[in-house]
Amino acid sequence: MRDLIERDLRHIWHPCTQMRECEKLPPIPIKEARGVWLYDFEGRAYMDCVSSWWVNLFGHCNAQISAAIKRQLDSLEHVMMAGFSHEPIIRLSERLCALAGFEKCFYADNGSSAVEVALKLSFHYHLHKGKQRGKFLCLENSYHGETLGALSVGGVGLYRDAYKPLLLEVLSTSVPRGEDYSRELEALKILLQRHGEELCAFILEPLVQCAGNMHMYAAGFIDAAVRLCREAGVLVIFDEIATGFGRTGSLFAMEQCEEKPDLLCLSKGITGGFLPLSVVLLGDEIYKAFYGEYEKAFLHSHSYTGNALACAAAGAVLDIFEKEGVVEKNKKLSAFIAQEFEKLRDFDFLGNFRQRGMIYAFDILTEKKRSGLWIYERGLQKKLLLRPLGNTIYFMPPYVITKEEISYVARILRELFEEFEP
């Protein structure tokens, strides 16, 4: 294993990593994985408590998804989507539109690209309607990906600050911090009165700002904000790249809101964590604005747009949701998670316990920066892959996790915090 690590570090620059820290804490080569468990080359196990950056829904090497990809592999691996099509993508589009209540699907191959698509579509839609609305509105503390457009509408300074001179000019409005969101709503109202005409779209992550330290906020605010945007002629984009596919307790987070967005971005869990794929769903109203002469078309593409293997995986994911009553089953699992993690409330340096469906989070209340890193290192020694966001510890496991495994995580966390010096 040491040899693999050396070879890794010789040539690989890892994402979202200060490589110098790899001297002390090198990347762990994983040999194989099953369910919630990853295994390294020395046979050590790690429970994937973060679903490998929130993509894995039904466990690693899930047999059904794996079989669907293998079946597809023998007939068609990929064909470009300009001028061509294939069955897995047709079937997937029918199912996604029916499930989410939209008419059209525009595909890409990762979350940030889906966000770029949604932003460009919103701007271009208004242009087709004879208006140049050159700015986007986003929520404070939001995260929409790392490409320059997506980064522009993000509010997490750590990822964004260095690139500020390169970013689009956007407007940002406050996200509610408690149950009462009247102040945030009033601020949005004033912002729309002043700048409504300049804005083409409002982008937000419904219910949970995941990369924004798992900040959870009220559906009521989203509904009221969407209505205000509609009155101002501003399109609404829901980024459900992280919250989609059962994560927040319903298939899509937007089901817990009354209002629907004009554009919906999906990715991450869409293939159960097997292959990259993303999609923007939208209605006929926007689609028709681009329909006509060639010059009116949406001339945007990615090489791997709508990859057939990824679509086959996504089909298998929807099969599992349908056949196994996943959303209902998850309700019991998330209640059990709440019950087990309840015991952590005894530590007075832990607080802000919160949960939406299959996301559970709490904060270490300390001045010390990156105390989450301590939990990460100690967690690994106890078979837990946790990847705290700053001082926020979160649990976002694949849905195939068992009650015993949940209890194990809660017990180990208790042990770790008994040794922790805040």
Ligand SMILES: *Cc1c(COP(=O)(O)O)cnc(C)c1O
């Ligand atoms: C992860 C994420 C993205 C970016 O997706 P990538 O596939 O990493 O580019 C965008 N929005 C949200 C809410 C995300 O969680």
